[in-house]
Amino acid sequence: xxxxxxxxxxxxxxxxxxxxxxxxxxxxxxxFVPPTSAFHVSNFALALYGKYLCYAVLALGVNLLWGYTxxxxxxxxxxxxxxxxxxxxxxxxxxxxxxxxxxxxxxxxVFLEFPKRFPTTGGLPPHWIPFHNFGFAAAMVVVVPAVxxxxxxxxxFRSRIKGVYFSILSQALGYAATLMFFRNxxxxxxxxxxxxxxxxxxxxxxxxxxKRWLYISSVLLLLLVYVMCRWLTSTKFGLxxxxxxxSENRVLxxxxxTANFKLFVFTLSAIICxxxxxxxxxxxxxxxxxxxxxDKSLEAVVWCAVGGRGNLLGPILGAxxxxxxxxxxxxxxxxxxxxxxxxxxxxxTLFMPKGLVGLPEQLRSLWTRWHRRNGESxxxxxxxxxxxxxxxxxxxxSPSSAHKDSDTLGLLLEPKQPPGTKE
Numbered sequence: 001x002x003x004x005x006x007x008x009x010x011x012x013x014x015x016x017x018x019x020x021x022x023x024x025x026x027x028x029x030x031x032f033v034p035p036t037s038a039f040h041v042s043n044f045a046l047a048l049y050g051k052y053l054c055y056a057v058l059a060l061g062v063n064l065l066w067g068y069t070x071x072x073x074x075x076x077x078x079x080x081x082x083x084x085x086x087x088x089x090x091x092x093x094x095x096x097x098x099x100x101x102x103x104x105x106x107x108x109x110v111f112l113e114f115p116k117r118f119p120t121t122g123g124l125p126p127h128w129i130p131f132h133n134f135g136f137a138a139a140m141v142v143v144v145p146a147v148x149x150x151x152x153x154x155x156x157f158r159s160r161i162k163g164v165y166f167s168i169l170s171q172a173l174g175y176a177a178t179l180m181f182f183r184n185x186x187x188x189x190x191x192x193x194x195x196x197x198x199x200x201x202x203x204x205x206x207x208x209x210x211k212r213w214l215y216i217s218s219v220l221l222l223l224l225v226y227v228m229c230r231w232l233t234s235t236k237f238g239l240x241x242x243x244x245x246x247s248e249n250r251v252l253x254x255x256x257x258t259a260n261f262k263l264f265v266f267t268l269s270a271i272i273c274x275x276x277x278x279x280x281x282x283x284x285x286x287x288x289x290x291x292x293x294x295d296k297s298l299e300a301v302v303w304c305a306v307g308g309r310g311n312l313l314g315p316i317l318g319a320x321x322x323x324x325x326x327x328x329x330x331x332x333x334x335x336x337x338x339x340x341x342x343x344x345x346x347x348x349t350l351f352m353p354k355g356l357v358g359l360p361e362q363l364r365s366l367w368t369r370w371h372r373r374n375g376e377s378x379x380x381x382x383x384x385x386x387x388x389x390x391x392x393x394x395x396x397x398s399p400s401s402a403h404k405d406s407d408t409l410g411l412l413l414e415p416k417q418p419p420g421t422k423e
Contacts, residue, residue, distance in 0.1 A: 022219040050215040050283045057276030059303045059315035061269040067309030070245030072167045074297045075174035079145035081292035083274025084281040088194035090137035125187045141278040149270030157259040181289035193288025308355025
């Protein structure tokens with residue numbers, strides 16, 4: 001059996017075990033194990049795991065763009081937040097008269113005197129009206145990030161912007177959107193964003209059953225995105241992706257329109273991030289402009305680097321492990337957490353270039369090198385009676401080997417005669 005087939009079989013087993021644990025074991029521990037048991041998974045823990053999985057979806061989107069295509073985008077958190085805002089608008093409209101002001105519109109619209117700005121619609125901005133429908137909101141989760149990525153990517157790749165310049169532009173896009181969403185007159189809640197959700201599809205968001213199904217939806221989304229990325233990267237398109245990452249000029253000279261490939265991957269990555277953001281919002285209970293700030297995109301890059309970019313399992317491990325560490329460190333070392341994150345990134349960059357996924361291979365290589373060096377140090381030393389150091393560094397060659405070497409050198413140096421000529 002070939003090593004590639006072995007690795008595929010190993011990956012399939014790992015995927016099956018992860019699906020079993022995520023889809024069956026954890027929900028059952030939450031639903032059927034009593035809270036007094038040590039094996040019980042609380043509603044809070046289940047929602048926390050769901051948040052980690054949504055971050056893992058974001059990391060897969062970043063990895064598809066950076067790890068496989070070589071495009072380091074520092075604005076992917078923007079698309080994550082746009083998907084969250086699209087579903088958050090639907091959730092806000094389902095609050096109804098259960099808000100603080102007992103009005104038909106969200107509380108922040110009453111506070112900001114939106115009825116005076118939009119008297120014909122009762123204070124509700126016109127672009128909010130279609131979000132009463134869940135199907136429309138779900139469609140916008142995909143359409144809005146895709147359109148923004150398509151327009152920005154077309155302008156950037158058409159101008160052949162790449163490398164660090166593309167990273168700076170994507171970071172500027174995320175920063176500009178953050179400033180725009182912070183404005184109260186932008187009709188999206190300003191600094192506070194969208195929060196205090198009550199219902200989704202007629203079900204109470206705080207009910208344990210609803211939290212369980214949101215978590216299961218996060219697991220299913222992560223599995224679907226993983227399988228889709230695995231399929232895409234194993235096709236000819238995936239080969240062109242990696243070729244663009246390694247040497248875009250060679251691919252361009254081979255006749256491929258690299259700008260179109262990069263635009264497609266950039267748009268697809270934005271859609272993946274938007275889907276992750278849509279499931280993030282009902283589980284966390286809030287979405288505000290700070291989620292699309294450049295530092296959030298940088299965190300996603302750190303997740304990929306820690307887990308191992310250019311590998312589909314690495315970003316998932318990186319997102320879950322770093323955020324689990326963040327949940328602990330922000331409680332135990334609240335003020336020093338950012339130093340932990342920066343130190344972790346420097347450590348991985350210098351000593352773990354392949355991340356957590358490549359750590360076993362790296363340790364195996366170090367062990368083999370140490371074992372070989374230790375074996376060489378234990379070899380017998382030459383007798384002290386010998387005085388010629390050259391005798392120990394070079395074995396004497398036999399006359400036949402010397403003759404063979406001279407013949408080979410002669411063949412290399414002898415000028416070739418044109419075909420058809422005689423000596």
